[in-house]
Amino acid sequence: MEAQAIFDTLKGKFGDAVVELKGEGCTPAFVVVVPASVKEIAMFLRDDPAFSFDSLMCLSGVDYKEKFAVAYHLHSMKHRHAIGVKAFLPRETPSIPTVDDVWPAANFQEREAFDLFGIVFEGSKDLRRILLPPDWEGHPLRKDYKYPDFYHGIKV
């Protein structure tokens, strides 16, 4: 299914929760959605037989300086089509519902986004740091991250 058709179906079903279709020239194009309704949209995209996006290829955090984003790349093994879903979050309180009960593989990637960007995934089964040590301060991939001078007595 083409990105435009996916977007039209989502827009018809979820209304204002689906904002726009962007990314001409991107593969895949992506649908911008409201963060609060990302879980219902994810559940619909997975379960609807016309879509059956059964694979979450990638979940990434992005820092746009004035805001954050979470990008989901979905792929369907059955229909062999793909779509991106993106949600923009305010910089002060970056939080979004988790999708780890939609695609269990989301958990590790959400933990990575939490670890490196400080994006909070509400309702996550297990939201801990995954790469950095548990007592690390700050989130290093944020654009305004200040490097510490020492970590446990070793120069950073």
Place this chain on the structure above:
Amino acid sequence: MVGNADLFVNWSRKSSLWYLLFATACCGIELMQAGASRYDLDRFGAVFRATPRQADLMLVAGTITHKMAERVKRLYDQMPEPKYVISMGSCANTGGPFYKDSYCVVKGVDLVIPVDVYIPGCPPRPEALIDGIMRLQKIIMKKKNVYGAKA
């Protein structure tokens, strides 16, 4: 007489450099290659040990992150004296390609544990590793360590 005892002790130590297999990155591949049949580190009395308690030499082969640095220190502390460290490759020497703008990589394993020999390269060839081990053997042969005397 004392000189001869030193010679014997040092010769024994340099001829049985059992190294701790400690590979954290691609240098570990070259380390395995050096230990395998073509380059055959066994010729120098160097065989790998899987536990620090039986090892004389720690071959730090690869990138050391801050999370790993604490484990490196602990493994080093578990090794019995006398112990030596070879830092293998650019990452272990200085942080290598991660030197600038990396929050997680330690900029040289010598910030964590003392190092005897540095081997440059990214990664060093097995010949370079053998050269490093032979240099360490030369260092060991110069040690003054007869028991009772100050080292």
